[in-house]
Amino acid sequence: xxxxxxxxxxxxxxxxxxxxxxxxxxxxxxxxxxxxxxxxxxxxxxxxxxxxxxxxxxxxxxxxxxxxxxxxxxxxxxxxxxxxxxxxxxxxxxxxxxxxxxxxxxxxxxxxxxxxxxxxxxxxxxxxxxxxxxxxxxxxxxxxxxxxxxxxxxxxxxxxxxxxxxxxxxxxxxxxxxxxxxxxxxxxxxxxxxxxxxxxxxxxxxxxxxxxxxxxxxxxxxxxxxxxxxxxxxxxxxxxxxxxxxxxxxxxxxxxxxxxxxxxxxxxxxxxxxxxxxxxxxxxxxxxxxxxxxxxxxxxxxxxxxxxxxxxxxxxxxxxxxxxxxxxxxxxxxxxxxxxxxxxxxxxx
Amino acid sequence: xxxxxxxxxxxxxxxxxxxxxxxxxxxxxxxxxxxxxxxxxxxxxxxxxxxxxxxxxxxxxxxxxxxxxxxxxxxxxxxxxxxxxxxxxxxxxxxxxxxxxxxxxxxxxxxxxxxxxxxxxxxxxxxxxxxxxxxxxxxxxxxxxxxxxxxxxxxxxxxxxxxxxxxxxxxxxxxxxxxxxxxxxxxxxxxxxxxxxxxxxxxxxxxxxxxxxxxxxxxxxxxxxxxxxxxxxxxxxxxxxxxxxxxxxxxxxxxxxxxxxxxxxxxxxxxxxxxxxxxxxxxxxxxxxxxxxxxxxxxxxxxxxxxxxxxxxxxxxxxxxxxxxxxxxxxxxxxxxxxxxxxxxxxxx
Numbered sequence: 001x002x003x004x005x006x007x008x009x010x011x012x013x014x015x016x017x018x019x020x021x022x023x024x025x026x027x028x029x030x031x032x033x034x035x036x037x038x039x040x041x042x043x044x045x046x047x048x049x050x051x052x053x054x055x056x057x058x059x060x061x062x063x064x065x066x067x068x069x070x071x072x073x074x075x076x077x078x079x080x081x082x083x084x085x086x087x088x089x090x091x092x093x094x095x096x097x098x099x100x101x102x103x104x105x106x107x108x109x110x111x112x113x114x115x116x117x118x119x120x121x122x123x124x125x126x127x128x129x130x131x132x133x134x135x136x137x138x139x140x141x142x143x144x145x146x147x148x149x150x151x152x153x154x155x156x157x158x159x160x161x162x163x164x165x166x167x168x169x170x171x172x173x174x175x176x177x178x179x180x181x182x183x184x185x186x187x188x189x190x191x192x193x194x195x196x197x198x199x200x201x202x203x204x205x206x207x208x209x210x211x212x213x214x215x216x217x218x219x220x221x222x223x224x225x226x227x228x229x230x231x232x233x234x235x236x237x238x239x240x241x242x243x244x245x246x247x248x249x250x251x252x253x254x255x256x257x258x259x260x261x262x263x264x265x266x267x268x269x270x271x272x273x274x275x276x277x278x279x280x281x282x283x284x285x286x287x288x289x290x291x292x293x294x295x296x297x298x299x300x301x302x303x304x305x306x307x308x309x310x311x312x313x314x315x316x317x318x319x320x321x322x323x324x325x326x327x328x329x330x331x332x333x334x335x336x337x338x339x340x341x342x343x344x345x346x347x348x349x
Numbered sequence: 350x351x352x353x354x355x356x357x358x359x360x361x362x363x364x365x366x367x368x369x370x371x372x373x374x375x376x377x378x379x380x381x382x383x384x385x386x387x388x389x390x391x392x393x394x395x396x397x398x399x400x401x402x403x404x405x406x407x408x409x410x411x412x413x414x415x416x417x418x419x420x421x422x423x424x425x426x427x428x429x430x431x432x433x434x435x436x437x438x439x440x441x442x443x444x445x446x447x448x449x450x451x452x453x454x455x456x457x458x459x460x461x462x463x464x465x466x467x468x469x470x471x472x473x474x475x476x477x478x479x480x481x482x483x484x485x486x487x488x489x490x491x492x493x494x495x496x497x498x499x500x501x502x503x504x505x506x507x508x509x510x511x512x513x514x515x516x517x518x519x520x521x522x523x524x525x526x527x528x529x530x531x532x533x534x535x536x537x538x539x540x541x542x543x544x545x546x547x548x549x550x551x552x553x554x555x556x557x558x559x560x561x562x563x564x565x566x567x568x569x570x571x572x573x574x575x576x577x578x579x580x581x582x583x584x585x586x587x588x589x590x591x592x593x594x595x596x597x598x599x600x601x602x603x604x605x606x607x608x609x610x611x612x613x614x615x616x617x618x619x620x621x622x623x624x625x626x627x628x629x630x631x632x633x634x635x636x637x638x639x640x641x642x643x644x645x646x647x648x649x650x651x652x653x654x655x656x657x658x659x660x661x662x663x664x665x666x667x668x669x670x671x672x673x674x675x676x677x678x679x680x681x682x683x684x685x686x687x688x689x690x691x692x693x694x695x696x697x698x
Contacts, residue, residue: 003524004446004525004526004549004550004576004577004580005445005446005576005580006445006446006447006448006449007448007449008444008445008448008584009445009446009580009583009584012583012584012586012587013587014582014583014585014586014587015586015587015590016586017406017409017590017591018406020405020406020408020409022405028405031405031406033404033405033406034404035404036400036404037399037400037401037403037404038400038403038404042403043398043400043403046395046396046398046403046596047395047396047398049392049395049396050386051385051386051387051392051562052386053565054386054387054391054392054395054562054563054564054565054566054600055382055383055384055385055386055387055562055563055564055565056369056371056377056380056382056564056565057366057367057369057380057382057558057564057565058369058564058565058567059369060366060369084433084567084589084592084594085589085591085592087588087589087590087591088588088589088592091588091589095357095469096354096355096357096358097353097354097355097358098355099355099356099357100355100356116586116587117587117588119587120444120584120587120588175352176353177353200353201353209406213400213403213404214403214404215403215404215405215406215407215591216402216403216404216405216406216407216594216595216596217403217594217595217596218407218433218591218592218594227353227354228353231353231354231358233363234358234361234363235357235358235361235469236363237361237363237364237365237465238361238362238363238364238465238466238468238469239436239437239440239466239469240433240434240436240437240440241364241366241436242366242434242436242564242567243433243434243437243567245433245565245566245567245594245597246565246566247395247565247566247596248594251403
């Protein structure tokens with residue numbers, strides 16, 4: 001720390017991402033990456049890069065990508081916003097919609113970046129407790145107290161709420177923005193993108209990092225009423241005019257068009273998940289129902305930290321939090337069948 | 350506008366980037382893009398992309414890229430920060446270092462994104478007037494009043510201040526951060542990166558968009574004392590853990606290593622600039638001395654708006670601002686010799 005740090009810098013508790021260790025003997029099940037590469041068409045789009053695409057600024061409004069996304073979801077382009085990963089979109093959305101002097105409501109167990117954004121912008125937090133079974137009851141949110149955000153499916157618990165429950169909340173909660181973070185909605189959850197025309201205060205964020213295997217490329221999307229999207233554009237254009245580079249725009253378009261490949265890899269991951277749940281249960285783990293590309297599993301006798309360390313020593317990376325209500329659990333990403341086998345072998349050893 | 354916009358969104362006046370029109374008959378001299386493609390090694394690095402680079406998160410700390418940059422500049426990695434374009438770095442630096450309740454000082458004519466960031470974060474602005482000849486006198490900044498930022502070379506005037514003048518300012522100004530925005534320093538200006546070890550409050554930003562022909566890729570750098578860099582890391586890790594994608598990291602490394610190519614294209618641009626200055630002067634333009642990849646030129650009889658429109662109709666894009674002290678001038682990027690010829694032909698027609 002120095003004299004030059006402002007109070008803003010001093011008060012921060014930055015987010016800590018999962019370790020990015022890699023190597024031949026590492027089984028990486030700690031950051032919910034997709035075990036399959038992106039569609040061949042995506043690699044083609046990138047490999048076909050020309051010098052002109054790089055020396056010129058990208059389209060600051062990402063028109064082709066937003067149009068492709070709009071058509072895919074049956075929306076118009078002014079209902080679609082794109083950013084440099086969905087974390088950037090959340091960062092912009094917090095600034096745009098949650099700096100209203102009212103407390104922001106989110107689950108006490110959810111994406112650990114939410115409290116970090118609150119610190120960054122000085123937003124008061126109102127935590128909403130998960131049920132004893134780690135499910136999220138939307139009835140616990142107070143309508144119109146302040147903004148609301150939650151992941152659906154939730155992380156790290158993997159559990160999802162149905163779209164009609166979100167609808168019921170939106171019928172009551174009409175005065176502030178409700179942001180549904182659907183980073184993991186590709187793996188069996190119900191998306192509420194279809195509800196944005198009904199509820200002008202509903203913002204929905206998606207990512208290309210999970211279902212679409214593009215974590216390395218940084219690409220996220222938000223859907224909402226044109227005026228909500230316009231507000232995001234205003235903040236984006238006051239922060240960085242060109243957040244999405246030319247290759248990410250091209251890769252995003254190619255990814256959306258590669259629908260068959262995408263369906264196929266999602267199906268594989270959901271099948272592997274089903275097998276992983278029963279394999280873990282057979283080894284004494286309690287596994288929460290998962291609608292995501294990871295499972296949240298309570299270690300036998302709650303010895304999660306010990307299991308985490310032993311797996312780590314064996315080169316199998318999973319995620320562990322030494323925090324109340326989480327410290328007996330592990331979050332395990334769904335890899336390929338071979339990667340899950342490596343996990344099971346390490347557990348058995 | 351809607352009920353859901355916070356005061357933050359309402360008070361913004363977003364930045365407006367130059368038009369990204371393109372096509373066979375367009376000569377694009379309006380956004381200071383490099384007319385030459387990036388080095389062949391950069392294209393190779395991108396075309397060699399593998400699925401694993403994309404499905405996995407990039408290195409959140411960009412260690413290889415920062416190490417390469419540190420070696421190139423004779424620094425250590427903890428003196429180097431990278432971001433999703435230098436605009437993002439400025440956005441993070443304003444939040445980290447200029448939200449101290451004191452007015453931020455910058456030239457009244459300079460990069461038009463600075464006042465936008467001030468609006469975004471509610472920072473008071475103290476404008477420092479350029480001299481009648483549009484040069485910047487660093488003596489005009491008040492030492493220790495508040496933070497200071499200026500571009501060197503300045504934009505859109507293209508004029509540069511020498512490094513020893515920056516040194517003299519830093520001898521007096523010791524209590525707040527001084528940010529020198531060296532986006533255009535590759536084209537003949539004097540960089541002050543070498544001064545960061547002498548002055549712990551000096552932050553210097555660079556971009557890969559201009560000299561290194563990577564505007565489409567979004568990559569910027571900041572240099573400073575390790576504690577200044579740590580402050581930027583804290584803000585970055587409270588905003589977006591992975592702002593620089595895997596391909597931008599690889600492209601950046603390849604670019605820094607392609608030193609010969611880089612020197613060669615810079616030399617070409619500076620030669621073309623010299624010719625462009627005399628060609629414009631021969632046509633009655635007043636041209637300010639330029640140390641950048643653009644020139645700032647006063648139209649004959651000050652009819653800049655008319656010249657701008659006629660050039661635009663002829664498919665030659667340059668930049669014009671209808672603002673006091675700027676409205677008789679055009680900012681013209683230095684293109685290839687052929688592009689400059691297209692400009693001259695359009696002017697003559």
